[in-house]
Amino acid sequence: MSEQVQTQTQTLTEVPAEPEPEPAAEPPVPAPVPAPRKPRRVLWGVVRWTAALLVCGGAGAGAALGITAMERTEVPGLATESDGRWDYPELSLPALPAGAPRPFTDGNDGEVHHADLRKLLLPAPAGATADPKLDGGWVGVDSHLAMLAEQDRREVKEYLADSALRHVAARGWTTPDGTTTRIHLLRFSSVAFSEAYRDEVTGGLFRGERLPAGVESAVLDQSTEDIDVPNVAPYAYQEEEPYGPEQTRWSFVQAGDTLAVITLSRKDGVPTVPFQQTVALQAQLLG
Numbered sequence: 401m402s403e404q405v406q407t408q409t410q411t412l413t414e415v416p417a418e419p420e421p422e423p424a425a426e427p428p429v430p431a432p433v434p435a436p437r438k439p440r441r442v443l444w445g446v447v448r449w450t451a452a453l454l455v456c457g458g459a460g461a462g463a464a465l466g467i468t469a470m471e472r473t474e475v476p477g478l479a480t481e482s483d484g485r486w487d488y489p490e491l492s493l494p495a496l497p498a499g500a501p502r503p504f505t506d507g508n509d510g511e512v513h514h515a516d517l518r519k520l521l522l523p524a525p526a527g528a529t530a531d532p533k534l535d536g537g538w539v540g541v542d543s544h545l546a547m548l549a550e551q552d553r554r555e556v557k558e559y560l561a562d563s564a565l566r567h568v569a570a571r572g573w574t575t576p577d578g579t580t581t582r583i584h585l586l587r588f589s590s591v592a593f594s595e596a597y598r599d600e601v602t603g604g605l606f607r608g609e610r611l612p613a614g615v616e617s618a619v620l621d622q623s624t625e626d627i628d629v630p631n632v633a634p635y636a637y638q639e640e641e642p643y644g645p646e647q648t649r650w651s652f653v654q655a656g657d658t659l660a661v662i663t664l665s666r667k668d669g670v671p672t673v674p675f676q677q678t679v680a681l682q683a684q685l686l687g
Contacts, residue, residue: 409680413492484673486525494519503656504631511591511656517569522583522682524573531572539570544584547663549611563597564589579666586659594659598652602635612648612663615639621649623672627680629687634679651679655686
């Protein structure tokens with residue numbers, strides 16, 4: 401799928417820094433809880449993907465590079481046929497408070513996102529119907545927990561209460577094909593807490609824990625493995641077949657002190673291209 405992913409990112413423009421900090425628009429921020437920076441852990445699924453790529457990469461690299469370098473109109477048979485991607489607006493990085501660095505630049509060793517978290521949410525694509533409960537603003541932690549299976553919510557809520565979670569912002573929409581998308585951005589007081597929560601929710605997936613509501617079992621989703629955004633790590637999963645009335649695919653995008661939880665659901669299966677595209681663009685906004 402590399403040829404699809406590579407053409408779904410955008411070149412983001414950067415809004416000039418604000419001349420002076422605006423009055424705080426975010427809820428009161430609790431005092432940061434000190435936590436030692438822990439070593440990054442690599443999920444076993446990522447290791448397995450890497451091994452597979454080492455075996456197969458040599459055979460497929462030449463063809464993949466040749467295809468991704470071309471525009472769609474240059475690939476025979478693709479000149480007039482849509483690949484199913486959604487029509488997202490042109491994206492730009494939000495302005496920063498004066499003097500504040502981007503998360504992965506010199507002088508920001510804590511990988512902190514200083515921009516308004518709400519402005520880092522991916523906007524809805526053209527033709528989508530917005531979810532009035534997830535309108536791109538602040539939400540409570542229960543909004544995120546509602547995405548999980550009911551039996552896991554209490555335990556995860558207790559975990560988050562101890563994890564120095566600062567803010568949650570969310571946006572949701574439904575496209576004309578019936579795909580429902582929900583994105584939650586969780587900002588923690590440090591990258592260590594963000595990574596720890598990522599490991600907490602992903603570590604239990606194959607034990608049948610921390611699954612999205614309505615999902616009974618999960619498998620790795622390799623469709624996003626070629627997304628290449630520096631310093632940002634997406635982890636993707638999908639509901640194992642046979643699934644019920646609808647299928648769910650979801651991704652955790654780790655970016656410094658912030659974790660994006662992207663969930664797509666659709667009757668008869670979530671299409672691959674919009675899922676790749678949504679994860680890739682949200683990763684760019686956080687990178």
